[in-house]
Amino acid sequence: xxxxxxxxxxxxxxxxxxxxxxxxxDGSISSYFWNWIRQPAGKGLQWxxxxxxSGSTNYNPSLKSRVTMSVDTSKNQFSLKLRxxxxxxxxxxxxxxxxxxxxxxxxxxxxxxxxxxxxx
Amino acid sequence: xxxxxxxxxxxxxTPKEKVTITCRASQSIGSNLxxxxxxxxxxxxxxxxxxxxxxxxxxxxxxxxxxxxDFTLTINSLEAEDATTYYCHQSSSLPWTFGQGxxxxxx
Numbered sequence: 001x002x003x004x005x006x007x008x009x010x011x012x013x014x015x016x017x018x019x020x021x022x023x024x025x026d027g028s029i030s031s032y033f034w035n036w037i038r039q040p041a042g043k044g045l046q047w048x049x050x051x052x053x054s055g056s057t058n059y060n061p062s063l064k065s066r067v068t069m070s071v072d073t074s075k076n077q078f079s080l081k082l083r084x085x086x087x088x089x090x091x092x093x094x095x096x097x098x099x100x101x102x103x104x105x106x107x108x109x110x111x112x113x114x115x116x117x118x119x120x
Numbered sequence: 121x122x123x124x125x126x127x128x129x130x131x132x133x134t135p136k137e138k139v140t141i142t143c144r145a146s147q148s149i150g151s152n153l154x155x156x157x158x159x160x161x162x163x164x165x166x167x168x169x170x171x172x173x174x175x176x177x178x179x180x181x182x183x184x185x186x187x188x189x190d191f192t193l194t195i196n197s198l199e200a201e202d203a204t205t206y207y208c209h210q211s212s213s214l215p216w217t218f219g220q221g222x223x224x225x226x227x
Contacts (some may be wrong), residue, residue, distance in 0.1 A: 008193040035216075045164065045207055060215040061121070094163055104211040106154035106170075110163035 002027030004095050004111035011117050012089075018082040018116055022095030029053050029076045032053055033098040034070065036080045037109060038091040046091075050098070085118045092116075125207050126219035136227045139195040141222045143208035148188045152212035154174050155193045158221075159204045167206075168193065169195055200226055 008020035022034065038046040038050035049059035051069040059067050063082070071078040082089060092113040123146040133139055143153060151171040151183035157162035172189055181196040196200055203226040208219040209221050 042219045045209075045215040047218070050216075058214050079208075096163075098211075099169070104214075104216075105154070106166050106209070106211065107164070108166050108169075109174075110165075113163050117121075 002097065002109050003055075004010065004097065004109055006093060006095050006112060006114040010115055010117070011119060012085055013120050014086055014118055015084055016120070018080070018085050018089060019117045020080045020095075020114065020116070021077050022079070022111055024076045024078075029071065029073055029078065032120045033101055033103040033105075034046045034071070035096045035098060037096055037107075038089075038115075039094070040088075040091045046090045048082075048093075050103075052103070059108065087118050090118045121215055122149060122173075122210050122213050122217055124210055124219040126206075126208060126222045128222060129220065130225070131224045132225045132227050133198055135200060136197045139198050139202070139224055141193045141195075141206055141224075142221050143191045143193070145189045145210060145212075149210045149212035151187050152210055153184075153186065153191045154209045154211065155182075156207045156209065157202075157204060162183055164207060167208075172216065195224075198224070198226070 003025045005023045010017045032051045033050045035050040051057045066083045068081045093114045095111040097108040097109040099105040125144045127142045153171045156167040158164040172184045183194045205223045
């Protein structure tokens with residue numbers, strides 16, 4: 001059973017860059033779409049973007065100017081960078097897999113989430 | 121961007137009662153609508169995909185229906201463990217979007 005695990009700093013200063021990595025275990029990162037989704041405390045889910053194993057990306061237009069995603073197939077990892085963060089970026093960040101290899105599809109596997117706080 | 125609007129935002133129900141949650145899309149999305157359950161401090165769990173397809177391991181009391189712009193998640197005979205928050209999600213058109221969530225509480 002494929003598992004996802006997010007990792008990265010839990011505290012980021014305002015105006016800096018938030019960097020997170022999602023490690024895929026017990027399965028291959030190849031031939032799937034891998035997504036980042038966030039959830040502010042007590043609020044709903046917001047899709048940030050996705051990356052295919054080949055490196056092609058799609059971003060939410062509301063965040064596109066600040067987001068970069070990358071993939072490292074040799075490490076079975078994909079990453080998120082969010083630049084110029086503010087307190088509004090404080091949230092739990094989840095990584096998730098789209099079920100179908102060709103996409104688009106439902107998110108069948110999720111990481112446990114990692115809390116990121118933006119504060120000085 | 122496709123906006124998904126769930127109703128109600130909150131529902132208080134008694135055990136064994138039937139629960140119906142609606143998700144309405146701002147434009148037609150075919151059957152590209154999925155439902156998730158999220159318990160406190162956990163990641164969302166896929167319940168139903170493509171409007172009505174069941175997911176292995178999910179209790180049969182959960183079912184979905186609809187197409188186009190109107191979708192429904194039904195919980196037949198609510199159990200205490202079902203008292204949590206539910207979200208719909210569309211994969212018809214980028215950017216993927218979610219409904220605002222429906223919280224189900226036990227009376």
